[in-house]
Amino acid sequence: MDIEIDLGQLIPADLPDGREAVRAGRELAKSVERSRSMYCEEKGVGSEREWREKARESGISCTTMNIGLNTWADTRTALENIYESCMSRGVRPPDRFNLIAERRMGLPKNMRAGAPAETGPVLWTDQDWWELTHTVPIQPEAADNMIGGPGSVENVLDALRVGVTYIGVLSQYSWRWPYWDDEVSQLQSVLTAGGVLSAFRNEGVVFDSYLEDGYPGVFHDYASYIGWAMLERYVSEELIGAAYSSSWGGLTKNPVIKSAVTLALDAVNPGRVPTAFLQGDTIGNGADFDANFGVLVNDLLFMKLTDMRYRLGGAPLAVPVTEAERIPSWSEIATVQTISRKVDEYVPMVTGAIDWQHIEGLRDRLVVGGRHFFDTALSTMTLMGIDVRDPARVLLVLKRLGAAKCEELFAPGERDASFLRGKRPILETDLVRETNAKRDILLDTIKSHSGEDRVRGMKVLVASTDVHEFAKFLLTSTLEALQANVIDCGINRDPEDIVKVVAETAPDAVVLTTHNGVARSFATRLLDELRHQRLETPVFMGGVLNEDVEGSEVPVDVQADLIRLGVYIPGTVDELVAALRQLHTAER
Template sequence: MQITMNKRFEFKDLPDMKEIRSQIDKIAAQTTIGETLFFKKHGVTSEGEFKLKAIKEGFISKHSHIGWNSWDETAKNVEYIYNELERRGSYITRMGFICDWIMGVPEEYRSKLQPGTGLILKNPDEWKAIGQIAPVQPHMSDHMIGCPNALENARLALEAGVTSIGNVSHYFTYEYPGIELERERTINSLLAFGLMGKFEGTIVHSNLDDGYGNQFHDLANLAGWTMIERYLVEELLGASMTFSYGNLFSDPISRIVFNMVCDATNTKGTPGTMTFGNTIDYGLDFARNYGALCNFSLADAICQRHKPTGHAVASVPVSEACRIPTPEEIIEGHLCVDVMIEKSKFLEPFIDWSKVEAERDILLACGRVFFERVMSGLEDLGVDTQHPGEVFAALKAIGAEQLERNFGVGKKEKTAIRGREPVKPTDIIKTLQTKHQKVFAGVGNVERELEGTKVVIGSTDIHDYGKEMLKSICNTAGAHVFDLGTYVTAEEIIENLLETESKVVMISTYNGIALSFAKELTSLLQENGMDDVVVMMGGLINENIDGSQLAVDVTSEVKSLGIICDNRMEEIVPIIKQVYAGEHEQ
């Protein structure tokens, strides 16, 4: 076993669990669960209580994620969406409030981060009002728990009546460049999970797609990963948790199978939060996106008909891939999903559930092997597997790739990407392989075209699929690629350029900071005498400008800085060749 641990702090110095639990008890004694309009309408004290009733009644919940950056705009649109759906004979049960990444760090550190496009709650009154807009239950997961500000976020959310809070998976993947609070993050996350465990009906939420779920290549290993997270949160910290997934699941049957995998290990009977929409099938063609919306929502509704777990069916607006959706687009998505839920009752009886259960059982058996291998491996590395903080920190220090390479359940194979053939490849791997083939069909034969060239690549956030595609093209063409990973900063790029003498930088961005990042990077390039370096930027090139409520396209502004942002993969190799031949005009 060859494992390199990238320790951010010495986790052996964490407080012992007796001290942690004592703090949890003190905080819980000072915390009260608020009452939302949704609770009043349905006569419940938590979303968990409502979901359990809904399961008995055969009611399928519906969900939307929203991400307007101001409180006034958020409140106005939530009320409008709720009332308009009611008027049109539809409904919405819950809404996920997408908070900005600066919410993930304590107040005194927020000036170090460039605000993105998410909601920023600026005072206690805005927190308390989040459940008083309309009778739709708020859910909060982005930059809540699993981040440096986890405890404060959890306490304020609970007091506002938010009883499903995430995201466990964010602990492993979400970063805050320039802010090093990993020890505090670990302690505050333990306190937040433990605090939620003190209140009946609360649900610790983990969106696997935001964590190692989008980095594992094998669904069997992901099944085992759910057992690891559940062990940490439920067995060691006493909370109740559920898993969300779906962004990266294109195959409708895989969605159903994986829901049943998670349900099989749910010994507490905790109801689910929601199943996310499959956004990897979304593109710029809205008509095709409607097909993807129908595909995943119908599968999710069939699953809830057959084995109700409480997971809400999510409506993802067809504009999601290119900009922040409008309230009207959110409403249109729900009306579409209504039809899928209605028709699911006719299809559910004709599914061969024995085949689905057989697939579930394979993933469960393999998942248990992965779980045991990982826990045994941690013990061999000297990790106290009874201390959740040590395990969280160690798993993050090891990373998804090493976990899968060393403990994965697939058959060992030298030619496989991670040295193992997946038992069941994740949909994202299959989708990327398909997109890879299409891109290379357009690019043509580029083998050895970029030999002798150096390229720096990175992503400004967790979304790295575009980055991986660029990396694959450049590697195939023979370039020396320096991959800086996700949450890369402009300073890191400059440092790498100085060290490697690369002449090309390629950036993928989806978190609404495209123009600010471009300005900072080009300014630093000029300061360091690197005017000859060519920068390419792709993804979602938008940002909130001058206090705008919605992120707007800033492609023209970014281009005016001399950055290429045409998003055309087939142009990558020719541009890099021109740069190194001295033929590219800035």
């Protein structure tokens, strides 16, 4: 194969051996005294995995919910309310929840209080941790921001002590945390946390990964998802020694494709570790909450059909209808939980009418493609002298290559320059296809206006404050198509990073996309920094413009505050282009 990058150069000469970090984790594990959660007590099992395997064998349908309100106290009350609501309605409560903690949880404990707050709770005390597993008999997963960041070791120890047995999220090792740039120590923390998990493999402890949180979330081909899951499983099970589960599903709308990918992931899971959860569709939802109930039911039905027919033990997750706007309140979660249990009743009526042969055919193609991705990745690394038995080397090479290059180099499709990654996908991913289509419609609309060339040559800096990058892609590719001079400042940027680039490149405008519930505090800090440096560059913002405030369990809209601060909020990309044009015309 003809590869122009020397993968060896992606590894610093002094990178410590990852096996040492894993060994350190196994040592640490000796001091951990695990306890049993309320849920495991109730079910009479030692771990969630043990129950999930039993449930799978007996045909019991399990469910998951995501939860993470403003504070732990709000989240705890929400758990109590959801549990009570289920009991009073005669609905079996969810089996498990993913704690959607905020990003500060990924930092080492001593840095959390000083870091910027986003949406979601932080577990500050031992008591908070204890309550995680001992408030209601619903089993928690220590999910977002627990493993992946530089605070992974502290989190894994706390989680195991209180009786959590599925802990994630391996794919988040590719994230950058605010004000943290030491990739090597971050990676070591992840591997040591993995080492701790490996010590409890025989006791049912599992290393979970929600694939879309990492590179698969921006892959163009579902076959690459399968290959990536194989790579993560190889690192987790063979190199670290921890049982691995690949959860997935949020960025896929087509239920038939979703079933095929779910089955392909099962086919590359030889130990049949029950998948922590099958995530509900998060992209089919729009601003009309009533319409989103349609999305919910179709998605749930297919996830459950697949889960039950093939005895996957996957615990599907119902997504509240407010998904596109903000994180949900407890009653919105309880509502979709009730609907999810109702859908269970329809599974046996529908299953016989589904064309499973067609779905299995898609599955088989994905598995072949996934194996190609996996084999090519490992053989290319070996060819370039990288020790593929060292988990640190494997993970760092993949991270530094980036999602696009990983796919360009390892994906299975035939060469075809008309596709962005240079290959025709085996099965194109839904969110990429939809975003490309959105961009084409946008360009048609903009080009039909007169004076569309008025942003030509305009220097525009574009950045995302967090991991969300589809809107950034939409912004950069639209502006580039209109021949603006785009400075792509990347994702996960801190205000200071952006101001530094503004000072160096003197753009005509800064365009930010933000989603994590930090719009006001981020803008305040950015504008302060700009002022401090006597820079008067206009700032445009869009995305999810809300923020957590005391007294509200969900984030509140802060658009009026942004306008007061002097930020422009055009609403749509179309309106942004019009505003930039005006600015450019005024400047000339």
